[in-house]
Amino acid sequence: MDPILEAMREDVLDGDQESVEDNVQAALAADIPAGTILTEGLIAAMREVGELFEEGEYFVPEMLIAARAMKGGLQLLKPHLVAADVQPAGRIIAGTVQGDLHDIGKNLVCMMLEGAGFEIIDLGTDVPPEKFVEAAQHEQADIIAMSALLTTTMPNMKHVISALETAELRQSVKVIVGGAPVTQTFAESIGADGYAPDASRATALAQSLLGLA
Amino acid sequence: MNLIDRVIAHPGRMVVPLMGFPGTQLTHSTIWQNEFNARMQFETIAALVDRFKPDAAFFMMDLAVEAGAIGLPVVFPQNESPTVKHHPVHTIADLDQFRAIDVLYDGRVRTYISVMEQMAAALDIIKGAYVIGPFTLAGLMMGATELAIATIERRDLVHAAATLATEVIIPYGQALVAAGADTVCILEPTATFISPHAFDEFSGHYVRQIFEALDTIGILHICGDTQHLIEPMCATGAQGLSLDAPLDFPAAIAQMPEDVVLIGNLDPVRVMTNGSPAEVRAATHKLLEDMAPYPNFILSTGCDLPPETPLDNIAAFMEAGRAT
Numbered sequence: 047m048d049p050i051l052e053a054m055r056e057d058v059l060d061g062d063q064e065s066v067e068d069n070v071q072a073a074l075a076a077d078i079p080a081g082t083i084l085t086e087g088l089i090a091a092m093r094e095v096g097e098l099f100e101e102g103e104y105f106v107p108e109m110l111i112a113a114r115a116m117k118g119g120l121q122l123l124k125p126h127l128v129a130a131d132v133q134p135a136g137r138i139i140a141g142t143v144q145g146d147l148h149d150i151g152k153n154l155v156c157m158m159l160e161g162a163g164f165e166i167i168d169l170g171t172d173v174p175p176e177k178f179v180e181a182a183q184h185e186q187a188d189i190i191a192m193s194a195l196l197t198t199t200m201p202n203m204k205h206v207i208s209a210l211e212t213a214e215l216r217q218s219v220k221v222i223v224g225g226a227p228v229t230q231t232f233a234e235s236i237g238a239d240g241y242a243p244d245a246s247r248a249t250a251l252a253q254s255l256l257g258l259a
Numbered sequence: 260m261n262l263i264d265r266v267i268a269h270p271g272r273m274v275v276p277l278m279g280f281p282g283t284q285l286t287h288s289t290i291w292q293n294e295f296n297a298r299m300q301f302e303t304i305a306a307l308v309d310r311f312k313p314d315a316a317f318f319m320m321d322l323a324v325e326a327g328a329i330g331l332p333v334v335f336p337q338n339e340s341p342t343v344k345h346h347p348v349h350t351i352a353d354l355d356q357f358r359a360i361d362v363l364y365d366g367r368v369r370t371y372i373s374v375m376e377q378m379a380a381a382l383d384i385i386k387g388a389y390v391i392g393p394f395t396l397a398g399l400m401m402g403a404t405e406l407a408i409a410t411i412e413r414r415d416l417v418h419a420a421a422t423l424a425t426e427v428i429i430p431y432g433q434a435l436v437a438a439g440a441d442t443v444c445i446l447e448p449t450a451t452f453i454s455p456h457a458f459d460e461f462s463g464h465y466v467r468q469i470f471e472a473l474d475t476i477g478i479l480h481i482c483g484d485t486q487h488l489i490e491p492m493c494a495t496g497a498q499g500l501s502l503d504a505p506l507d508f509p510a511a512i513a514q515m516p517e518d519v520v521l522i523g524n525l526d527p528v529r530v531m532t533n534g535s536p537a538e539v540r541a542a543t544h545k546l547l548e549d550m551a552p553y554p555n556f557i558l559s560t561g562c563d564l565p566p567e568t569p570l571d572n573i574a575a576f577m578e579a580g581r582a583t
């Protein structure tokens with residue numbers, strides 16, 4: 047691998063945002079194509095971060111700063127990706143459902159998705175169904191990703207799906223759900239398109255739903 | 260007496276479900292009423308004790324008491340736990356707004372102290388109080404994601420917030436002990452997702468200070484998957500660890516010193532709330548069987564039971580627990 051991309055990978059693993067940004071500049075100056083910098087530098091590094099998390103080497107804070115470093119690099123790369131006509135893998139609206147303030151898991155999922163090349167519109171926590179619908183209308187998203195950590199707020203996922211149906215948007219967007227109490231069975235029972243138990247599998251899920259994997 | 264000595268002296272297993280909210284079904288009250296009215300909450304706890312005869316009773320789990328007392332914005336839904344929605348602390352200077360506050364003058368702090376006084380006067384089992392953990396209170400000040408990142412990048416800010424939290428928790432804990440608490444359990448859920456090393460630095464260190472300042476039996480409760488934290492949790496001086504359903508209990512207790520008591524861990528939602536009494540009984544028997552070789556164990560739930568937990572399930576849990 048190109049030594050600049052190799053260094054970039056290390057920077058992401060260390061969560062060193064400045065250094066990631068410097069190396070993105072260096073890679074661009076060395077005429078490495080933007081698409082290559084994205085997939086072989088940034089995305090590859092985030093995949094490794096996900097593995098380290100699963101293995102118990104990395105914990106939530108390490109993962110958050112790695113993801114932020116990656117995001118810094120991505121920001122710089124974006125205009126070049128657009129110029130080279132490299133499309134984002136897809137647009138995803140994300141949020142924690144109404145009544146629920148747990149956001150660590152949702153944030154990790156967002157960051158891993160971003161690390162895999164998706165564009166994320168993060169609506170935050172305690173998001174009412176209308177907000178999801180409104181965002182779906184305006185953002186032309188491919189996927190809506192909902193998180194719930196409380197059994198009492200899980201039914202609100204179903205409410206979002208119903209609201210999407212009422213607004214006649216359900217056909218145009220995939221819905222994925224997750225969070226500690228959510229299961230595959232529950233996801234199926236509310237008519238969601240997919241469930242994943244953790245952030246790296248959330249990425250694989252989004253890719254497979256959009257036919258990318 | 261130490262917790263381990265009490266547990267060993269106890270005839271049969273101690274059985275202590277973590278319940279407070281389900282008692283609202285007995286007193287036909289809302290969670291909100293119990294959070295503001297000490298008499299109401301005492302009656303709810305007393306009704307649970309009367310009905311289920313556990314070996315210890317805690318007052319209601321409420322992670323927003325200390326947060327509200329120092330002036331964080333708390334929201335109170337009618338029938339759910341109160342929570343902090345906005346997190347105003349971003350710098351060490353932001354902490355100054357809290358320093359002048361004496362939490363013992365706060366109305367809800369006084370409510371919980373009064374609940375404990377009434378429990379002490381009326382109940383002849385072990386009486387337990389809860390306080391929030393220093394890292395978790397820091398998380399309510401700063402927001403959990405910002406706190407997580409700060410454990411790597413702004414360690415001084417995390418230490419300043421946890422130090423302030425500790426200064427708030429100690430006098431409240433002391434007042435609860437003076438009111439008659441036999442044990443104080445520190446609730447530290449936000450520490451589940453940090454490394455063992457970070458736990459020791461940002462939570463364990465302060466938890467130890469709190470236990471040292473309280474003349475009582477110290478218990479540490481962390482929900483979620485805490486397999487990686489068992490060793491540093493034991494190093495806090497906790498006499499008991501109250502741990503959650505994701506944990507493999509026989510594997511967990513094997514890592515603990517014999518004089519620290521492991522408390523748990525029936526799944527509060529999947530089994531206790533959504534299961535049938537027969538499923539509760541089966542899960543309780545299985546846990547008791549797995550833990551049979553270990554004297555340092557109290558049969559309990561992994562976390563606080565939700566308000567809608569069927570009372571028949573709590574009865575099934577108690578019955579299965581007593582049958583040994």
Ligand code: B12
Pocket residue numbers: 106145146147148149150151152154155191192193194195196197198222223224225226227241242243244245246248320321322323340341342395398402403404448449451452482483484503527528561562563565
């Ligand atoms: C930290 C924590 C808190 C913090 C939250 C801080 C924050 N800003 O997020 C604080 C202290 C504020 C808190 C408050 C409360 N909490 Co809390 N909390 C936890 C705890 C310990 C860890 C959650 C966490 O962050 N885990 C780490 C992350 C990385 O994991 P995760 O969220 O599961 O996310 C992963 C996957 O689920 C998945 N995922 C997540 N979202 C999505 C979305 C999609 C689309 C996909 C595909 C995947 C996916 O990927 C993620 C990364 O791998 C859990 C325990 C547990 N067992 O989970 C309790 C827990 C969730 N809390 C609980 C409760 C009851 C509460 C309170 C009501 C407490 C109270 N009594 O006062 C309040 C409610 C606040 C509210 N209205 O939301 C209960 C919920 C019980 C239930 N099932 O109903 C739990 C399970 C504890 C327990 N055992 O009882 N809590």
